Amino acid sequence: MTELLERAFDKISRLPASEQDALANWLLAEVESEMRWSKLFAGSQSILSKLAAEALSEHRNGQTQELDPDQI
Numbered sequence: 001m002t003e004l005l006e007r008a009f010d011k012i013s014r015l016p017a018s019e020q021d022a023l024a025n026w027l028l029a030e031v032e033s034e035m036r037w038s039k040l041f042a043g044s045q046s047i048l049s050k051l052a053a054e055a056l057s058e059h060r061n062g063q064t065q066e067l068d069p070d071q072i
Contacts, residue, residue, distance in 0.1 A: 001009075012023055041048075058064055 012020055015023070055064075
């Protein structure tokens with residue numbers, strides 16, 4: 001465990017049990033979500049590469065337009 005994480009857990013351990021549980025639930029959900037996203041991205045590299053190549057091709061062929069946030 002890193003020193004920073006140890007310091008965070010030390011401070012959290014001083015909170016009331018209900019707040020500790022709320023933080024623990026949030027942290028566990030974040031870690032699980034990150035693991036799911038990592039797995040999904042790892043399994044979709046070929047699809048993402050194909051989509052990126054298509055987007056670059058469309059851009060090179062003048063089939064794209066610049067995004068104007070004010071027109072969204």
